[in-house]
Amino acid sequence: MSTQQQLIIIGNGMVGHHLVEQLVDNGGLERYQVTVFGEERHRAYDRVHLSEYFSGRDAESLALCEADYYAVSGVELRTGEAVIEIDRDQQEVVTDQGRYPYDRVVLATGSFPFVPPIPGNDRDGCLVYRTLDDLDDIRAAAENATTGVVVGGGLLGLEAANALRGLNLDTAVVEFASRLMPMQVDNEGGELLREKIEALGVQVLTERATQRIEDGEASRHRMVFQDDKVLETDLIVFSAGIRPRDQLARDCGLEIGERGGVVVDNQCLTSDPAILAIGEVALWNQSIFGLVAPGYQMAKTALSTLTDGDTQFGGADMSTKLKLLGVDVGSIGDAHGNQNPGARMFRYLDPIKQEYRKLVVSSDGKKLLGAMLVGDNGVYDTLLQYYSNGIELPDEPASLILPQSSGAAPTLGPGALPETATICSCHNVSKGDICASIDAGAIDLGGVKGDTKASTGCGGCTALLKSVVDHELEARGVEVDKSICEHFAHTRQELYDIVRVEGIKTFSELIAKHGNQDTHCLGCDICKPAVASILASCFNEPITDAAHIPLQDTNDTFMANMQKNGTYSVVPRVAGGEITPDKLIVLGEVAKKYSLYSKVTGGQRIDLFGARLEDLPDIWSELIAAGFETGHAYGKSLRTVKSCVGSTWCRYGVQDSVGMAIQLENRYKGLRSPHKIKFGVSGCTRECAEAQSKDIGIIATENGWNLYVCGNGGMRPRHAELFATDLDDEQLYRTIDRFLMFYVRTADRLQRTSVWRENLDGGLEYLKEVILEDSLGINDELERQMQSVVDTYQCEWADAISDPEKLKRFRSFVNDDRPDPSIIMTSERGQLRPA
Amino acid sequence: MTATALKKEMDSVDTQHTEAWQKVCTKADLVAFSGVAAWLETAEGPAQVAIFYLPVGPDTPSLPDHSTELYALDHHDPFSSANVIARGIVGDLKGATVVASPVYKQHFRLADGQCLEDESVKLRTWKIEFKDDEVWIEG
Numbered sequence A: 001m002s003t004q005q006q007l008i009i010i011g012n013g014m015v016g017h018h019l020v021e022q023l024v025d026n027g028g029l030e031r032y033q034v035t036v037f038g039e040e041r042h043r044a045y046d047r048v049h050l051s052e053y054f055s056g057r058d059a060e061s062l063a064l065c066e067a068d069y070y071a072v073s074g075v076e077l078r079t080g081e082a083v084i085e086i087d088r089d090q091q092e093v094v095t096d097q098g099r100y101p102y103d104r105v106v107l108a109t110g111s112f113p114f115v116p117p118i119p120g121n122d123r124d125g126c127l128v129y130r131t132l133d134d135l136d137d138i139r140a141a142a143e144n145a146t147t148g149v150v151v152g153g154g155l156l157g158l159e160a161a162n163a164l165r166g167l168n169l170d171t172a173v174v175e176f177a178s179r180l181m182p183m184q185v186d187n188e189g190g191e192l193l194r195e196k197i198e199a200l201g202v203q204v205l206t207e208r209a210t211q212r213i214e215d216g217e218a219s220r221h222r223m224v225f226q227d228d229k230v231l232e233t234d235l236i237v238f239s240a241g242i243r244p245r246d247q248l249a250r251d252c253g254l255e256i257g258e259r260g261g262v263v264v265d266n267q268c269l270t271s272d273p274a275i276l277a278i279g280e281v282a283l284w285n286q287s288i289f290g291l292v293a294p295g296y297q298m299a300k301t302a303l304s305t306l307t308d309g310d311t312q313f314g315g316a317d318m319s320t321k322l323k324l325l326g327v328d329v330g331s332i333g334d335a336h337g338n339q340n341p342g343a344r345m346f347r348y349l350d351p352i353k354q355e356y357r358k359l360v361v362s363s364d365g366k367k368l369l370g371a372m373l374v375g376d377n378g379v380y381d382t383l384l385q386y387y388s389n390g391i392e393l394p395d396e397p398a399s400l401i402l403p404q405s406s407g408a409a410p411t412l413g414p415g416a417l418p419e420t421a422t423i424c425s426c427h428n429v430s431k432g433d434i435c436a437s438i439d440a441g442a443i444d445l446g447g448v449k450g451d452t453k454a455s456t457g458c459g460g461c462t463a464l465l466k467s468v469v470d471h472e473l474e475a476r477g478v479e480v481d482k483s484i485c486e487h488f489a490h491t492r493q494e495l496y497d498i499v500r501v502e503g504i505k506t507f508s509e510l511i512a513k514h515g516n517q518d519t520h521c522l523g524c525d526i527c528k529p530a531v532a533s534i535l536a537s538c539f540n541e542p543i544t545d546a547a548h549i550p551l552q553d554t555n556d557t558f559m560a561n562m563q564k565n566g567t568y569s570v571v572p573r574v575a576g577g578e579i580t581p582d583k584l585i586v587l588g589e590v591a592k593k594y595s596l597y598s599k600v601t602g603g604q605r606i607d608l609f610g611a612r613l614e615d616l617p618d619i620w621s622e623l624i625a626a627g628f629e630t631g632h633a634y635g636k637s638l639r640t641v642k643s644c645v646g647s648t649w650c651r652y653g654v655q656d657s658v659g660m661a662i663q664l665e666n667r668y669k670g671l672r673s674p675h676k677i678k679f680g681v682s683g684c685t686r687e688c689a690e691a692q693s694k695d696i697g698i699i700a701t702e703n704g705w706n707l708y709v710c711g712n713g714g715m716r717p718r719h720a721e722l723f724a725t726d727l728d729d730e731q732l733y734r735t736i737d738r739f740l741m742f743y744v745r746t747a748d749r750l751q752r753t754s755v756w757r758e759n760l761d762g763g764l765e766y767l768k769e770v771i772l773e774d775s776l777g778i779n780d781e782l783e784r785q786m787q788s789v790v791d792t793y794q795c796e797w798a799d800a801i802s803d804p805e806k807l808k809r810f811r812s813f814v815n816d817d818r819p820d821p822s823i824i825m826t827s828e829r830g831q832l833r834p835a
Numbered sequence B: 001m002t003a004t005a006l007k008k009e010m011d012s013v014d015t016q017h018t019e020a021w022q023k024v025c026t027k028a029d030l031v032a033f034s035g036v037a038a039w040l041e042t043a044e045g046p047a048q049v050a051i052f053y054l055p056v057g058p059d060t061p062s063l064p065d066h067s068t069e070l071y072a073l074d075h076h077d078p079f080s081s082a083n084v085i086a087r088g089i090v091g092d093l094k095g096a097t098v099v100a101s102p103v104y105k106q107h108f109r110l111a112d113g114q115c116l117e118d119e120s121v122k123l124r125t126w127k128i129e130f131k132d133d134e135v136w137i138e139g
Helices: A014-025 A048-052 A069-073 A132-142 A154-167 A185-201 A246-250 A292-306 A382-390 A433-439 A447-450 A461-473 A492-502 A506-514 A527-539 A552-558 A581-593 A614-623 A655-667 A729-746 A753-759 A763-772 A777-791 A796-801 B001-013
Strands: A004-011 A032-038 A074-080 A081-088 A090-093 A098-101 A104-107 A111-113 A126-128 A147-151 A170-174 A203-205 A209-213 A221-225 A230-233 A237-240 A243-244 A262-264 A275-277 A282-284 A319-325 A328-332 A344-350 A353-359 A369-372 A421-425 A568-570 A597-600 A606-611 A639-644 A676-680 A694-699 A702-708 A721-727 A825-828 A831-833 B021-026 B034-042 B045-053 B069-076 B087-094 B096-100 B108-111 B125-131 B134-138
Touching: A004 A014, A014 A032, A014 A069, A014 A292, A014 A614, A048 A132, A048 A154, A081 A461, A081 B125, A098 A111, A104 A292, A126 A132, A126 A447, A132 A154, A132 A237, A147 A154, A147 A230, A154 A170, A154 A319, A154 A614, A170 A230, A185 A203, A185 A328, A185 A344, A185 A353, A203 A639, A203 A721, A203 B001, A221 A237, A243 A694, A243 A796, A262 A275, A275 A292, A282 A597, A353 A382, A369 A382, A382 A655, A421 A433, A492 A506, A492 A527, A506 A527, A527 B087, A552 A694, A581 A597, A581 A606, A581 A614, A597 A831, A597 B125, A606 A614, A639 A655, A655 A676, A655 A694, A694 A729, A702 A729, A721 A729, A721 A763, A729 A753, A729 A763, B001 B034, B021 B034, B021 B045, B045 B134, B108 B134
Parallel strands: A004 A032, A004 A104, A032 A074, A104 A275, A126 A237, A147 A170, A147 A237, A170 A203, A262 A282, A639 A676, A676 A694
Antiparallel strands: A081 A090, A090 A098, A111 A243, A209 A221, A221 A230, A319 A328, A328 A369, A344 A353, A353 A369, A568 A606, A597 A606, A694 A702, A702 A721, A825 A831, B021 B134, B034 B045, B045 B069, B069 B125, B087 B096, B096 B108, B125 B134
């Protein structure tokens, strides 16, 4: 459109990206042709969860949008191109690659980490913690380091300390003030925080001003403090606060605050009305807002300003709920109680449980002005609602922070919240917005999230959002239907429990006793395979037995994978990917004899395609005679345990990964589960088996095995999460036994471990409690159950070819021996394929 | 009623259709609550037929219109163009007895071959009966 104006957004951080989303979603692109400059090479990513970069997430999974989002939306994103000047006279933005004319500019350049002016602060291995590239630098420097120090004990400093711990460094935090997180907590809270963090093995040094950094004796650096005490370390990360990146604005003469920051008004306009500023670079009412939620509010204000709306930025609540180094810290409003004369304080300190809670209450005792939490954020959501909605406090406000057993007030239910209550502050979603979404047709949490974006920012409101959605759905009489299909008013998990508890061994018994009375009782292609899988997990009878065969998908029925022309593929088990030359020759001979297309799979075995139904028994007779067994490539069951060659051959291997892979594959082969399961075992940290993309990943260490769980490749890749470290062989089997059986018990039908894990209330911590600490007291049972599956394993194909009754089905036609004449093959690259 | 008597009765009722009834297999060839395929020579040429057997007995599910235990439909799946219908899972959906294609999972009514997901698609059906332990198809 010729009337389009040029809008340039400088900065592609979280706030800059949010503005782009706002423009895209609200028709802003009809008016503006938008160009975004990002100095970093990555497109916008989630800086809030940056430390997860060291616990398995990569740049792609931290990205805030799909790789083609900008292109598809029609916004030009120029990453790796830094703006060096705003030429206000010419109305042009200048980069090292060119000059770009503008009608409007939005500055979203964010902030940079403040590095204290200490001599030696520019030594090699003195780094900052802000961007993905910074993290790459930290990771590289950590390779040859054993100790690390973070300068700064605030929010970001503790995040950085967590990152250094994640790199297995002995970590210390050095703070100038007398306590950690001086902005958020008081002395009592700070002391508790120190105890908890020291208990994690992180050294905490407060009231330490670093004077200089010089060569160390035992380590690379030595930090010298004001009292001449010293601390030696290999790596130093500065995280002593942030400063607005306002240089571009300074250079072009925009009004700047005394201590930095581009001055903006309520419309986010700078002193030049063609230029706006949002996020951490913007100074509003003498304040910089260093959180993502106010930044998003500024982005919405900027959208309004750019499109002649009247939304104004009116400041932002800096209340925040964090989990730092696993320690809950919450801060609401005037947490220190020093902004409201006459405010009264309630404090609760539990030195055993290490919990500290403080309320700041108005002089009449009616309103909550602020709150501080250390050790447990359980009451944060409730307190925040009292605070932000001005809800009148109960007669005894202290009841809000007392332990539940002392008759504490019940938490503020979702029903008690007013329509205006903000549920998600990142995306500014109110309870009213959620109700509107439900009234417009959203029927579950996912629908509401999709409509409103609630809980897709920092994720802090997840639990609250769920309770509001559930409450509102119930209020509308919606019963969330989790039935597996029309034949059972039960989830897969419930069916599993019924089968186990009542010892039901057939589908017909299950549907007769527990099926819906108002449907007919044949079952369907949803519930039948699901129940077949449950029965197999529990009792492990051959799936081709007469009672079970009508339940199976065609792949399980014929124990091969149906291809698009009705032929099957055959995959014998090659445990751990290890195969003798003799067996390789047999595979080749069988493939040749039955004209099978051969391809090596991603799971280190060989797939033989194009087998005709009637040839399957003969093919398997020959394979079994040569010592092969079924590979369950057709089943929702253990597929492969991929391995690298390990210490047997590899110069770097520290354990026998192939041996372990074979052990594991033989242990779990035949286990029927909600979906397929893949393993990987790597013999060293180089991870050549790509174990972290598997449901179960095992990586050898000097001392044993590290176990990772719930990874996935495929459509939605997910890195597996570290679950337990340095296990010996026995511990490894026990832990996997429990984990797999717990998954088999509780997952939905066709739910991989990765999705199961993401939907598991309580997440990884809960899973660890159940599996490692036996919090449910079920581990003996889980192990017994797995042992029973292991003990009753039999090769399904060996069972089938010894039973003429079972082989009856492997005929193309019951009344004619001819093969199906409509299967036609053609030749390509020396092999047959469907014509 | 003997098989011969039944056949005579069929022939007399079905005067418009002169195709012969053919024996395709015996009860022992069938798989209860599932399907097998048969090769049929008909007046229009050869056909691959999927035969489903839903036995009626004291311990078997009660179904709507479960007067018949046998169904014969096209073995050919029009969505995948593969001959695989007999290898699908038999079930009931919203009151109708159906088979799900094992390839792309469309459902076909056993009684008349109608596809539930696409009303323009319908499989052919054949009359099929037990004559004692033998399975006979008209085609």
